[in-house]
Amino acid sequence: MNHQATVPPLGTFQPQDQPSMEAIASSAWAMLETQVTPFTEVMTIPGEIFRALDAGGKKFIARNFMSYIGKNVLYCRDGTGTDRYFLGNPRNFLRGGGVIVTVKGTEPFWMIRSNTTILEAAAAHLGVNVAPKEKKIPRPPNAYILYRKERHNLVRDAHPGITNNEISQVLGAAWNAESREVRQKYKEMSDKIKKALYEQHPDYQYRPRKPSEKKRRGRRTASTDEEIEHDSDEVAQPSSAD
DNA sequence: GTGAATGAAAA
DNA sequence: TTTTCATTCAC
Numbered sequence A: 001m002n003h004q005a006t007v008p009p010l011g012t013f014q015p016q017d018q019p020s021m022e023a024i025a026s027s028a029w030a031m032l033e034t035q036v037t038p039f040t041e042v043m044t045i046p047g048e049i050f051r052a053l054d055a056g057g058k059k060f061i062a063r064n065f066m067s068y069i070g071k072n073v074l075y076c077r078d079g080t081g082t083d084r085y086f087l088g089n090p091r092n093f094l095r096g097g098g099v100i101v102t103v104k105g106t107e108p109f110w111m112i113r114s115n116t117t118i119l120e121a122a123a124a125h126l127g128v129n130v131a132p133k134e135k136k137i138p139r140p141p142n143a144y145i146l147y148r149k150e151r152h153n154l155v156r157d158a159h160p161g162i163t164n165n166e167i168s169q170v171l172g173a174a175w176n177a178e179s180r181e182v183r184q185k186y187k188e189m190s191d192k193i194k195k196a197l198y199e200q201h202p203d204y205q206y207r208p209r210k211p212s213e214k215k216r217r218g219r220r221t222a223s224t225d226e227e228i229e230h231d232s233d234e235v236a237q238p239s240s241a242d
Numbered sequence B: 001g002t003g004a005a006t007g008a009a010a011a
Numbered sequence C: 001t002t003t004t005c006a007t008t009c010a011c
Helices: A021-035 A047-052 A055-069 A118-126 A143-158 A164-177 A180-200
Strands: A042-046 A074-078 A084-088 A098-101 A109-112
Touching (some): A021 A047, A021 A055, A042 A047, A047 A084, A098 A118, A143 A164, A143 A180
Antiparallel strands (some): A098 A109
């Protein structure tokens, strides 16, 4: 408001109202220690407190906790949205679909695997924007698909109640019975469409998913009887249970 | 999500 | 050689 003519003593100013780092660390530990029970494996640290700690303070807290659980510990930011950090053995972060994400130059953070991709989570962690993922470009239709598409409605109207599967059977037979010229005509159409697609999307590339990751379209063949490879992404979740 | 046909492209 | 997927939409 108004500036008084108060003159602070020169050269003698000291931030008396600033608690020392040691004081912060020890009071932080005093508070966190209340979480410790004989079964505690992971400690939760409010973001505010975590940030008030410097490297030495964090080390101090970590050592104290280590002496309790007798295991190495790791700081991990909660990547699921809550402003808090976890401190515990890495194993405890890897259960129930949890993963530890590390981004070069930053502290690791923990998150539960969900619809959010690791890249998106990492971007959020860094407060950085990620280029919106480009929409998937559909495969160009082949000659038969074009043929079927063109006649689909005709067959429909001519056969009330007919199913799409039956339409496929009808048009599949019709296609095979079609003259070479006619089939060639559709082939050229599909080639034109394909060519146009490659001009619009020079980088386009057909990328079928691996033998079904999720939506396996049942194809049963002698060689399909093998057991499907299991995704063994071991992940963990901050859990004291063991 | 699956099925039912055909065929291109990839693994 | 085997698998996905592009079209369609009832189931």
